[in-house]
Amino acid sequence: MSRTQIEQWVKKAVWSQPVSDPHTHTCPPVFGASPNPEGLLLWGVDELVTYHYLIAEVFRAVPATKLPYEQYWAMSKTEQADHIWKHLFVERTPIGEACRGVLTALERLGLDPNEKSLTKYRKWFAKQTPDKYIDKVMQIANVDLITMTNPVFDDQERGIWERQPKAGGDPRFAAVLRIDPLLRDWPGACANLSSWGYEARPDFSGKTVDEVRRFLVHWLDKMRAVYVATSLPPEFRYPDPRNPAGDRFIRECLMPVLAEKGKPWAMMIGARLRVNPGLREGGDATGIADVMSVINLCHDFPRSKFMVTMLARENQHELAAAGRKFGNLLPFGCWWFLNNPSLVEEITRMRLELLGTMFVPQHADARVLDQLIYKWEHSRRVIAKVLVDKYVDLTLSGYTVTAKHVQRDVALLLRDNYREFLGR
Numbered sequence: 001m002s003r004t005q006i007e008q009w010v011k012k013a014v015w016s017q018p019v020s021d022p023h024t025h026t027c028p029p030v031f032g033a034s035p036n037p038e039g040l041l042l043w044g045v046d047e048l049v050t051y052h053y054l055i056a057e058v059f060r061a062v063p064a065t066k067l068p069y070e071q072y073w074a075m076s077k078t079e080q081a082d083h084i085w086k087h088l089f090v091e092r093t094p095i096g097e098a099c100r101g102v103l104t105a106l107e108r109l110g111l112d113p114n115e116k117s118l119t120k121y122r123k124w125f126a127k128q129t130p131d132k133y134i135d136k137v138m139q140i141a142n143v144d145l146i147t148m149t150n151p152v153f154d155d156q157e158r159g160i161w162e163r164q165p166k167a168g169g170d171p172r173f174a175a176v177l178r179i180d181p182l183l184r185d186w187p188g189a190c191a192n193l194s195s196w197g198y199e200a201r202p203d204f205s206g207k208t209v210d211e212v213r214r215f216l217v218h219w220l221d222k223m224r225a226v227y228v229a230t231s232l233p234p235e236f237r238y239p240d241p242r243n244p245a246g247d248r249f250i251r252e253c254l255m256p257v258l259a260e261k262g263k264p265w266a267m268m269i270g271a272r273l274r275v276n277p278g279l280r281e282g283g284d285a286t287g288i289a290d291v292m293s294v295i296n297l298c299h300d301f302p303r304s305k306f307m308v309t310m311l312a313r314e315n316q317h318e319l320a321a322a323g324r325k326f327g328n329l330l331p332f333g334c335w336w337f338l339n340n341p342s343l344v345e346e347i348t349r350m351r352l353e354l355l356g357t358m359f360v361p362q363h364a365d366a367r368v369l370d371q372l373i374y375k376w377e378h379s380r381r382v383i384a385k386v387l388v389d390k391y392v393d394l395t396l397s398g399y400t401v402t403a404k405h406v407q408r409d410v411a412l413l414l415r416d417n418y419r420e421f422l423g424r
């Protein structure tokens with residue numbers, strides 16, 4: 001079995017396999033679409049170029065001492081995009097991953113990524129319509145399912161679900177009940193719940209447990225959510241004697257509801273929010289979190305399912321090792337600051353060696369629809385490279401690798417492991 005033959009099989013399998021994307025921040029046009037400032041569907045070149053990763057980067061090129069944050073935020077979206085294009089794509093080489101991604105997306109859409117201004121791109125995008133453009137992006141990216149992030153505590157998001165009966169009806173998308181405040185700000189979350197007619201009290205008195213469960217069930221059913229997700233700080237611990245309310249919420253509300261519904265909890269651990277508030281969504285940082293807390297949850301709730309992605313590179317090996325101990329733990333994706341070729345390669349290679357094909361290597365985490373094109377192009381390239389090496393290693397042990405093995409494995413990694421874990 002030659003390396004060249006294996007490379008051909010892997011290339012064919014990885015690029016032809018439709019991906020079911022486990023985590024994005026995009027949504028169908030019924031949620032409103034840019035350039036409507038109220039629109040939750042972000043798409044097109046001005047959104048691509050003003051991605052919060054690039055906002056953070058442009059403030060390295062033109063520091064806030066020269067261009068105060070508020071002055072940037074007072075600019076129009078077009079002016080912001082022109083500013084970023086000038087400083088990161090024209091006056092500097094767009095060699096970073098977030099810049100390179102924009103170029104890949106433009107190029108795969110049939111546009112020349114070497115323009116010195118955004119004018120031509122804007123003319124092209126002005127001819128697109130959101131709904132058809134979603135199909136185009138999914139076709140280019142070869143994505144067959146886009147999993148959303150639906151933060152129910154966000155007034156705009158909740159309002160759409162309450163006003164739009166069709167909010168969850170687009171078969172291209174799957175909803176996710178995102179409930180961060182319940183674990184990041186329990187008292188505030190209880191105040192919200194009370195204002196929505198749920199008798200929830202921070203001290204768990206009265207009918208709090210039943211009412212929080214009722215809230216979770218209501219929104220899981222309304223959204224037909226495929227899982228519940230939370231972003232958690234590096235300090236998250238389970239159990240946590242310093243946060244008895246968090247422990248009680250997990251034990252008495254979240255776990256029973258998810259067990260009843262047979263749905264996973266996606267824990268996204270390690271995001272330290274707004275370390276630089278001036279950057280707004282781009283102002284978050286990463287921190288080393290506690291894998292033992294994940295182990296405790298997998299051990300204490302053996303019938304529950306935990307999808308876990310962690311933000312610190314330092315947590316990845318321990319998380320993969322924990323995955324060897326618990327079949328109800330599914331490591332997924334190379335999240336955020338890890339979604340760079342060098343780290344995707346390191347993490348995917350390690351996961352294949354520790355977990356075989358029993359994990360989910362990537363999620364796009366796209367905030368702008370068009371990013372699906374580059375996030376999956378760049379990830380497929382790295383996943384293919386690692387798979388070739390591992391199959392060659394296998395042949396050196398005398399195993400006969402076939403095209404069928406490769407196709408089956410790639411389907412597991414890019415679609416079936418995720419869908420099976422959801423029970424779909």
Ligand code: FIX
Nearest residue numbers: 149231268271281336365367
């Ligand atoms: O919590 C999350 O889902 C994070 O992915 C986002 O909050 C973050 O801003 C992001 O989009 C990172 O890529």
Ligand code: ZN
Nearest residue numbers: 023024025365
């Ligand atoms: Zn995300």
